[in-house]
Amino acid sequence: MRAYELMKETFSRKIYIYIVHLSWFAIYGLFFTLRVHEEKDFHQILFIWGGFFLPLALSAGIFGDDISSGRICVVATKPFWLGELYIYRLLGLSLQAAVHFVITGFLLLIIHRFTGLGYIDDLGAWLFSCWLLFNTWAAISTSLSVVVKRAYNFIFLLAVFLFLASLNSILSWNNPDDAMTKVINAFGKYVCPPFTLLTKMVEGEYSKYSLIVGKYSSIKAVACVTHTFVLTVFYSFFGVLLLSRRQFTCSRE
């Protein structure tokens, strides 16, 4: 009952959540039906919008809103481990995303079936990788929401990501063999949510190196999925720790 209410809350807490889902469907549909891109471009767009921007939008203020309104004070006096609050809210986001991507797949298949527009090859694999990426970003954003008020977790994370991505691009372009560039690359590859790993996995690039299933490398695919889950658990652990050590004051802003 508690798990159900906490997971449901992530979906029904604001009308804004419905608007995000609908807007994202519209964006996928728009890019899917546009003829100006290649197959790979659409999948990349789906991956970025669904795997990166969607978790930021859905988790905006997931704890920050409660903290700034003072609502968390009543919730925090209830007799349960505060880590549960974090875990079930993150699971709620993950479940929402899973349903979101299943609906996305159906919508795109229907559009393709009736209009012949767009590309549906590897769509399932791309949607699965979107969900994996979603979980990692959602864990980071939710953990950040425990320490920042309102929906600043969304803005802060976006700003940091853009800064690091720009820095990486500049360094890679100017001095690809520099030690600093390699450190930032390694950071991006192993500590940040695994954009590159998942993209390469879905594109079948790892199939060159090991046993394959279809066009996918079985061992590398398992490794990529495990890596993503480990990152999700790692960032969630910080969120749980922060929430259980956090102090709450009830003065409303």
Next chain:
Amino acid sequence: MVVECEQLKKVYRKLLAGRSKDVCALQGISLSVAKGQIVGLIGPNGAGKSTLLNLMGGLIFPTEGNVSICGHPARSIEARRGLGYMPEHPAFLGRYSAWATLRYHGALLGLPRQAISAQIDKLTEQLQMDEYIDRPCSDFSQGMKQRLALAIALMNDPRFLLLDEPSNGLDPIGIIQLRDLLKKLRDAGTAIVISSHRLGELEKLTSDYIFLYRGEVVSFGEKIAAGQIGRLRVELASNANQIAKKLLPPSKLLSSSETELVIAVGDDNEVPDIVSSLVKGGARITGVLLQREDIEDIEDVFLRLYNERN
């Protein structure tokens, strides 16, 4: 004791600021609240009332000292099991109805579905929320929010209730209903701590108060019986303590020994009732004396204590 605070100190530190910017909100406070006792927490703004409430609710950590609720540390799950908390500015999810909000909090308490429904029905009737139980919280007036917040605090039939300005925004009927409800809870054994600036309201509810000033307890445990006109001294042959426990509400009993009871009296007509109930309860009364007193009310006490420190 339901609540015990020992040498409670709270210092707020600002991030990246030096120790000189520290704000000491509470300076080594010790107090306790017994079962069936209502304690009024009073003091000027910035006295540390909200900090004390937050510490009792386990929402913040003390810098020094400790708080225990029913023998458990304030932030523990065991302590929170018997706690009901009502903040000064209750906030809810605007899209949820009052019913859905109560169900949500019932679920957080770990109550089974049927118990949640039964509890919601009981509280809806008790707090007269029938008219708007299905309306979204975003449409609520301040008074409706207060009633809903109180209902949330009472969902688990708490042993210890923390109320921050509970009568904010309530209409006169609501205030009277709140007062009656709190008295019933007190008689049922719930320990209640109320922080309020409405001294007149507080006076009608409680005879015990804590006056806080700049993080220190200036006055604690001084009895100001609501509407008290005097003290009734009853001398008994024996067993006065046992008889008092059995027959008198704790708020009425000012002191007791083996052969004497001192009872707060609010009205002359109360005296025969008290005496006859004691006789029916098996007391052998040897003497009765009514001492009329000119007792200052809570507002006078507040002003006196405040002026003494300014």
